[in-house]
Amino acid sequence: MNQVTALKYGAVAAVCIAVVMGLYLIKESEATSYLTDDATACINCHVMESYYATWQHSSHAQRAACVDCHLPVDNYIDKYASKSRDGFNHTVAFTLNTYGKRMMITDDGARRVQENCIRCHASFSKTLIGNVDRYHAWDTEALGTRKCWDCHRSVPHGRIRSINGTPDNLGTRWNH
Template structure:
């Protein structure tokens, strides 16, 4: 057999193995689930199960899913760019085990959540509108760098937001 023929077969086999491994990885990681807005997709990483469980028992569970709070909603390019960046950062942190028991939101993530809190609640809440000059003047200098969760700390993930925060991850559906 000629050297070129052996080289071609070897290259074909290497590409087939790489493709097979890639497909296997995509299947096992449930990669296509991340294209949806289904909150259960976040629990593909076991680290997120307590966050899912605490959200599932909150008032937000009936009205908003993870992407409604944590991703831009104004256009698809920003949404999927943020989703990709966050997914990459989560994958690296989870794979290399560089996160603590309590995950901390990035500055960019905090900005997105703050914008979404304001977007959802500023026009809907009568109490918020009535007291906007006293407590919720978002463009006021007196508000400073305060975020919604500085006062509304337990929304929507409860008092304790950590891996140990929800014993046995009560409420997490295992039928995915």
Template sequence: MKSGKFIAYSAIIALFTAVVLFFYLLDTSKALSYLSTDPKACINCHVMNAQYASWQHSSHANQAGCIDCHLPTDSFVHKYISKARDGWNHSVAFTLNTYAPRIEISADGARRVQANCISCHNRLTGTIRANEDKYHDFSKAKATERKCWDCHRNVPHGGVHSIISAPNNLGVRELQ
């Protein structure tokens, strides 16, 4: 009987320890912030400070946050599937320090950003397509193959070349 009580108490202590550890990790990692739309969630990992600081100085800062450009906007399900996949990939890369000094967007991320550029600037992109022969040189690639940032390279992150070399990377400031 003493052995049974010992096992029961040990199980209760182990469960309690696991619950406390779970909530501690939840708080320490600021995990719940990733469910928000606040761009500050993107700088929970210090490696994104250059991107955040350069975005703050861009024309997009007052109009679009990180998720408006980097996550699907077509459905809640697609948004959170992408958010979970990106979050996992980012947490692994940042925790294990396996990312390159120059952080580059994935092919899937680039597809999402391109779709969101076109969606947000729908009227403008319609005009560009209608007048591509006058205003945009698509001789090197079809209009459908080009990315907005092929020409608009510094939107909205400026000339972010690496973690430590970005214009306006004087630290994070509060937006007014």
């Protein structure tokens, strides 16, 4: 076997190994689950279990999945761009162990959640609309940088939000 043939076989072997390793990584990381709107995809990483558990025991669990609050709903390009960006940031944080016991939402994530709160609840009922006019004047500077969850603190993730301090967090990953 000459040197050129050996290099060709070596290159084919390297590509095959890379493809097999890539497929294995996709399978083990459950990467395809992130293409869905299924809330259980959010608990592929154990650090998200407390957030899933608290949401699961909230009134929002019956009406809204994680993506309904945390991702743009206006178009698929924005939705999957945000999902990709968040997924990359989560992967880096989890891989490098740079997150604390309490996850913090990014400014972009907070903006998306705020917009979705307003979108879902803006025309909920006459009472709410009346309260929006009196207490939730979104177009004024009276609220400053306040967000819906400044007052509605326990919605939808409960009062305690940390990896090891959440009630009802009994191995949710294995119970779905």
